[in-house]
Amino acid sequence: MTILERRFFIASCALFMAAAMLVSGAARAQSAARTLEGRLSVLWADPRPGLPGGAIRFNLTMADGSNVPLSVASVDQLAAIRAFGKRVRIEGHDVGRAAPQKAGAAPIAVDKISVLDADAAPRAAAAVPTTKRVLFILLKYKGDTQTPHTPAFYSALTNPLTPNTTLKIPATINGFFTATSWNNLKWSADIAGVGGLNPTQWLTLPKTKSGYANCGWSSACADVFQLANDAMALVTAQGVNVALYDNINFVVNNDLDCCAWGGGFVYQSKLYGVTWEPPWGQDASIYVHEMGHSLGLPHSGWTYHAYDSPWDEMSRGSRAQQVSCGTYRSANSGGALDTLYCSEPGGGYIAPYKDKLAWIPAANKVVVNSISTRTVTLEADSTPLGANPKMIKICLVNRACDGSTAQYLTVEARVKTVAYDKGLPGEGVIVHDFKANRTPVGAGNACFFNTQSGWAMPIDATPGDYRGAPYCDSGGRPYPNYALNNAQYTVGKTYLSSTLGIKIEVLSRVGSTFSVRVTRSK
Known part of the structure; x- marks a missing residue:
């Protein structure tokens, strides 16, 4: 050289x-440690029934109103959901630079979440009856003039307790929540559009559909925060004081992406429960699911496949009836004319989620927290409150029974003779495994098109009657004799776990009550 x-x-x-x-x-700079404080919100994207898809997003809204998407490791997601709506401190590190509100952007990978709110203590033993105000904002995409329903439809869908057969509404949002919460939660809805409240015309967004959701059924691409900010600006310009409301339902005249959305959104320093509903989601059954998310509820089920529990409207749920109630030209289906359906929710909410919302009084809950044998007369979950218990909570040996690491079993009775449970596939006692920090279920399994599992998973009374991957089907069994459709424990059936030291026996039934004996031997 x-x-x-x-x-x-x-x-x-x-x-x-x-x-x-x-x-x-x-x-190193890009992955530098970051500490941020703000309000934590969670968004769930749920696909159109029968189609795959879905997503879950975590977001931190700063004091200046800017939004920072958060990447939360799967093992920590359900714990993060417990902080939904609270002021938190995020300790994490940068994982990339991206526009904060854009779908898929995740500049902060979360290492630790600390709740700062003084009200972070456990919920009280009983809820205070509440009426929440909800604003439906009617929105048309730029250049798309169709409207799936009249403004009067949305008021009739929400405020009354009884259905409106003239508008082909077989059940209302208020009817569901009033009955399911035992009068603890009701909604008072206003409708907003051109001219403010009680409109005759829909507002027009400044962008086309592709400006907010440049994809079809195949992915969760919607920039829902941009749509929300544009909608809030539009309705405020019409003289509506959005600060008077607890929840905002963004009603869109055509498809978003794969999904309908629900969760939380911060606007001008106030946290709102929110939904974003395309035409196919403007139905009582879809709304009680997405508005459940706006209350902080995750999904349940995910035992055999995504959304597999008919026992909870926060999973697949059940339908008591369904009618054709309109049409629209679907942007995601190439402009094809799609039929809209309105339904009566028939799967209710499960007892452990009612308990998380503090809807079950202490007098209607039995807690087994020591070695003992208890026989309980358990009344069906959806019947009116009376003297009998609605839920048995069984604490497990060497496991927390409350808090962010809690794991316990719950026992509830379900019958089909009461409103909003009339679509159930059967009757009996349902056992759930509740785990507050469960790792999302389904990764790598072809039967799970998303991993948005939640805190509660049913323990099937008839395991082994679902054909898993790669088939993911009933194995030729007729409905409801497969998967969770026959998960109920009927009279004479027993759940037994020698590992947990738990035995649950269904002894007898009288009407809507079941005699259940619980033995904890450890």
């Missing part, structure tokens, strides 16, 4: 090392 070649080689090496140091420094 000549002197000139040697000098060139040395200079090249020096340049390479300097560049490498710059790159390394940039990488």
Whole structure:
């Protein structure tokens, strides 16, 4: 090697090392530790029934109103959901630079979440009856003039307790929540559009459908925060004081992406429960699911496949009846004319989720927290409150029974003779495994098109009657004799776990009550 070649080689090496140091420094800066404080919100995207898809997003809204998407490791997601709506401190690190509100952006990977709110203590033993105000904002995409329903439809869908057969509404949102919460939660809805409240015309968004959701049924791409901010600006310009409301339902005249959305959204420093509903989701059954998310409820089920529990409207739920109630030209289906359906929710909410919302009084809950045998007269979950218990909570040996790491069993009775449970596939006693920090279920399994599982999973009374991957079907069994459709424990059936030291026996039934004996031996 000549002197000139040697000098060139040395200079090249020096340049390479300097560049490498710059790159390394940039990488370190990009992944630098970050500490942020703000309001934590969670958004769930739920696909159109019968189609795959879905997503879950975590977001931190800063004091200046800016939004920072959060990447939460799967093992920590359900714990993060417990902080829904609270002020939190996020400790994490950068994982990339991206526009904060854009779908899929995740600049902060979360290492630790600390709740700052003074009200972070456990819920009281009983809820205070509440009427929440909800605003439906009617929105048309730019250049899309169709409207799936009249403004009067949305008021009739929400406020009355009874259905409106003229508008082909077989059940109302208020009817469901009033009965399911035992009068603890009611909704008072206003409708907003051109001219403010009680409109005759829908507002027009500043962007086309592709400006908010440039995809079809296949993914969860919607920039729902941008749509929400644009909608809030539009309705405020019409003279509506949005600060008077607890929840906002963004009603869109055509498809978003794969999904309908529900969860939380911060606007001008106030946290709102929110939903984003395309035409196919403007139905009582879809609304009680997404508005459940706006209350902080995750999904349940995910025992055999995604949304597999008919026992909870926060999973697949059940339908007591369904009618055709309109049409629209679906952007995601190439402009094809799609039929809209309105339904009566028939799967209710499960007892452990009613308990999380503090709807079950202490007098109607039995807690087994020591070695003992208890026989309980358990009244069906959906019947009116009386003297009998609605839920048995069984604490487990060496496991927390409350808090972010809690794991326990719940027992509830279900019958089909009461409103909002009339679509159930059967009657009996349902046992759930509740785990507050459960890792999302279904990754790598073809039967789970998303991993948005929640705190509660039914313990099937008839395991082994579902054909898993790669088939993911009933194995030729007729409905309801497969998967969770026959998960109920009927009279004479027993759940037994020697590992947990738990035995649950269904002894007898009288009307809507079941005699259940619980033995804890550890």
